[in-house]
Amino acid sequence: MASLFPGTNARRCCAAFTAIPPPRRLEITISPQPNLGHKYDAIRDTQPNNQRVGTRERYEYLLSLVSGEKSNFQFIIRLLNTNVDGKEKALYSLTSIKGIGPRFADLILKKADIDKNKRAGELTAEELERVVQIVKDPAAYKIPAWFLNRQRDIVTGQDSHAISSAVDSKLREDLERLKKIRAHRGLRHYWGLRVRGQHTKTTGRRGRTVGVSKKKG
Template sequence: MSQPTHGQSQSQSAKQSGEKPGGPHVAPRAVQHGGQIIVKMTGKESTDFRGIIRLLGRDVEGHTTVRNALRKIRGFGHNAASNLMRVILKELNVKPETLIGELSDQQLQAIETIAREPFKHGFKQHQLNHAKDPETGTARHLAVNDLIFAMRQGLEQERNTRSWKGWRLSIGQRVRGQHTRTTGRTGLTVGVLKKAIKAQKAAAASGAQEAGKKEEKK
């Protein structure tokens, strides 16, 4: 099967090879151009390669390495993704440089299981982003929608209890002691407003002077 060149659409390559568009043998790096999908091959793909992978509720491009794919998940920064990658390498024997599109469904399911419950796979409490749940008191690591919901609930609780943090959040101010003159500024720039006011005052003053001169001439 001949590989599609750069600038050749997925549908055209599928017609030449006799395969259906989007089949397993077509490993596109999807780029929309003129209503067509331009296929860009890297030469690293196998026959089981998939262009788009669903990982923890997020679509990840298949050419992304496993290490970088974990960093794209909300809730896993550089350190958390590195720690998670060590566990994946030890338990699943998946190398960090492996393309995410090369993994099977069983491997992806195992990665999601480890990512949702990392404390069961060697993660220590200080490595979790939710070390102590305020309701249950247990340690958890939240990701994607669970993390967004927990953050929203925490801020809402701060507002309802009228704590210092909640009060500052309710009026739209910073909560960690920053100077409000330089951080958290919204609306139009003060300098621009001052310039506009000065221009208006100068125009009004010049108009008043011209009116006074006309009255003197009369």
């Protein structure tokens, strides 16, 4: 019998192929009344002699469950001019909105009385409306001014929180104002140079490369 692998014994190769274990069977068990507090059911490996904890021989996976016969789960939510992933938890899905970070998202859910472990697709229309109202008027829900990203606006003098496309528009307005009044920061932006005191001799070189030329004579 010719060997499949040059330089090896055919019997050893056949023995190696026959020693490959059969594929593992996974059993999915979902109880009729799942624990809605955690919304998790476990899928455990049913192959025997695979119960060594702390090694790769044990396989355990978690699934997200949505209860109810007629589920109104939304996989994509249009919230504050942003497409929000409904499969993620509400805490992390809110961070996909520009201007909202993890800390601000956590505070929004606390003020709206929403479980942060709840999936975003499970939120009702009333809960989403509460989230929108809190973001638009954070002062009405006793959110401190130092938590906001637009404090003492140059035009209105009010404390607000810019989100979505308003973040870029407010930044653009500030830069145009600095350039118009010919402030030093505005001029540095206009010249395309570093603004915050960084060194510019060896870093930040952009544009046409100019070589060193020796004087003639």
